[in-house]
Amino acid sequence: xxxxxxxxxxxxxxxxxxxxxxxxxxxxxxxxxxxxxxxxxxxxxxxxxxxxxxxxxxxxxxxxxxxxxxxxxxxxxxxxxxxxxxxxxxxxxxx
Amino acid sequence: xxxxxxxxxxxxxxxxxxxxxxxxxxxxxxxxxxxxxxxxxxxxxxxxxxxxxxxxxxxxxxxxxxxxxxxxxxxxxxxxxxxxxxxxxxxxxxxxxxxxxxxxxxxxxxxxxxxxxxxxxxxxxxxxxxxxxxxxxxxxxxxxxxxxxxxxxxxxxxxxxxxxxxxxxxxxxxxxxxxxxxxxxxxxxxxxxxxxxxxxxxxxxxxxxxxxxxxxxxxxxxxxxxxxxxxxxxxxxxxxxxxxxxxxxxxxxxxxxxxxxxxxxxxxxxxxxxxxxxxxxxxxxxxxxxxxxxxxxxxxxxxxxxxxxxxxxxxxxxxxxxxx
Numbered sequence: 001x002x003x004x005x006x007x008x009x010x011x012x013x014x015x016x017x018x019x020x021x022x023x024x025x026x027x028x029x030x031x032x033x034x035x036x037x038x039x040x041x042x043x044x045x046x047x048x049x050x051x052x053x054x055x056x057x058x059x060x061x062x063x064x065x066x067x068x069x070x071x072x073x074x075x076x077x078x079x080x081x082x083x084x085x086x087x088x089x090x091x092x093x094x095x
Numbered sequence: 096x097x098x099x100x101x102x103x104x105x106x107x108x109x110x111x112x113x114x115x116x117x118x119x120x121x122x123x124x125x126x127x128x129x130x131x132x133x134x135x136x137x138x139x140x141x142x143x144x145x146x147x148x149x150x151x152x153x154x155x156x157x158x159x160x161x162x163x164x165x166x167x168x169x170x171x172x173x174x175x176x177x178x179x180x181x182x183x184x185x186x187x188x189x190x191x192x193x194x195x196x197x198x199x200x201x202x203x204x205x206x207x208x209x210x211x212x213x214x215x216x217x218x219x220x221x222x223x224x225x226x227x228x229x230x231x232x233x234x235x236x237x238x239x240x241x242x243x244x245x246x247x248x249x250x251x252x253x254x255x256x257x258x259x260x261x262x263x264x265x266x267x268x269x270x271x272x273x274x275x276x277x278x279x280x281x282x283x284x285x286x287x288x289x290x291x292x293x294x295x296x297x298x299x300x301x302x303x304x305x306x307x308x309x310x311x312x313x314x315x316x317x318x319x320x321x322x323x324x325x326x327x328x329x330x331x332x333x334x335x336x337x338x339x340x341x342x343x344x345x346x347x348x349x350x351x352x353x354x355x356x357x358x359x360x361x362x363x364x365x366x367x368x369x370x371x372x373x374x375x376x377x378x379x380x381x382x383x384x385x386x387x388x389x390x391x392x393x394x395x396x397x398x399x400x401x402x403x404x405x406x407x408x409x410x411x412x413x414x415x416x417x418x419x
Contacts, residue, residue: 020118020160031248039364048294049331051128053117057109070117072126074320075328088328 025052029073031088033066039085040064045075046086104300108136112164117166119162123153125325126334127233128154129292131204134315135165137301142200143168143182147175147209150240150319151233176221179203179228200305202226207248208238211274222281222310228309229304232274237318243322247272249344251400252393253381255308255322260384265393270400279348285311287347288319291340292335293358296345300356303347316343324380334377339368341405346412353411363414369405372398 042064046055054070055077072093114135121128129150135142145168148151151338152169155162167231170178179201189195205214210232231358237255238244245255250271272415278286289297297315304311318335320327336344338358345356356364362369373394376382385394409415 015159017159017161019116019164020155020157020162021116023118023120023160025118025120042403044109047109048105048130048133050131051121051123051125052119052332053113053115053132057106059106059110067117072123074330075326076124076331079328080331092101 024069026069031073034086039083103410114164116162119155124330126330137298145178147205149206150174175203176218180221180226183226203230207234208246211247233317239319239322275314288314290316290334308348340370340375354410
């Protein structure tokens with residue numbers, strides 16, 4: 001007769017918490033932000049207001065990147081952009 | 096408190112790594128999420144955050160994920176400030192024993208439910224005992240997390256699920272509780288109101304609140320597109336209109352001395368810039384019924400109350416009242 005597993009050997013009920021950056025919320029979106037790089041002045045207003053931290057400033061590249069893995073498509077960036085460089089498109093954007 | 100001026104530039108903020116991380120499950124266009132990101136950008140060193148139950152606690156800690164890059168404690172709805180007091184006492188004991196050497200900032204975060212209503216006695220007690228922490232109230236004007244029930248922070252006329260607008264009632268019947276004035280009455284060293292549209296002002300106030308040796312209170316206005324039935328894209332726009340219409344003026348009270356902050360100061364100096372409250376109310380589904388003919392008396396009352404509170408605030412700030 002085989003030995004029963006001890007509590008240390010069975011699958012745990014709880015696991016250690018991990019960072020939510022591995023939980024992608026980007027597929028919640030309906031509209032996708034698309035940037036017009038000619039109008040963008042990299043004023044970083046969109047980086048500041050994004051509720052999801054999905055718009056990031058990459059100082060080493062000197063440019064702003066939109067991480068569509070986290071963008072929920074709320075449109076705050078498009079609404080607040082001083083030069084109207086961001087538009088919200090229904091189809092998936094080219095970024 | 097030092098009189099040092101903090102210059103948070105857009106680049107400083109963008110380059111500082113987030114401490115409230117992406118992947119949280121707030122709705123699209125959630126301003127409290129923006130507020131917490133910005134609050135955490137203003138920290139000056141090691142920080143412990145404690146948070147009462149509420150939207151921002153739920154969306155940032157769904158098991159087994161966490162959106163916090165700092166030590167973070169969830170606590171019951173009523174005890175954000177009590178928890179902060181406990182952390183402060185524990186840090187003092189550890190410092191006395193020599194186990195903690197550096198200064199650690201404590202931030203307690205709660206929504207309007209966890210501050211105006213359920214958390215008020217814990218907050219009042221912790222402030223009276225003089226614990227060193229910053230209390231951040233993100234005010235989205237109802238219990239949004241549980242399904243948009245009215246709170247002490249819900250404004251007059253707003254439709255919520257417990258104050259529905261119809262032929263009998265025009266939404267909530269009471270005005271918003273003046274929570275910041277209640278906190279000033281605690282003889283605190285630093286109390287302020289902030290709006291995320293004016294992000295530099297918000298970050299400066301967070302830093303000032305952290306610099307205070309003792310309790311500090313920061314009331315931040317935060318749009319909830321879900322509960323306000325508004326377009327998520329306009330979320331930040333409303334935090335600007337609320338200030339421009341004087342529904343939510345920006346000021347700070349240092350040792351009980353009221354002082355207008357720049358965006359509101361500009362309106363005090365040029366009253367013609369003050370927008371009617373309807374500019375702020377329109378477009379929000381929770382106030383939609385007020386724009387029908389029978390809603391006119393409520394709109395007039397909101398305008399009257401807003402003007403009255405603005406005039407009182409100008410008096411407290413020592414500004415001469417001007418007419419447009």
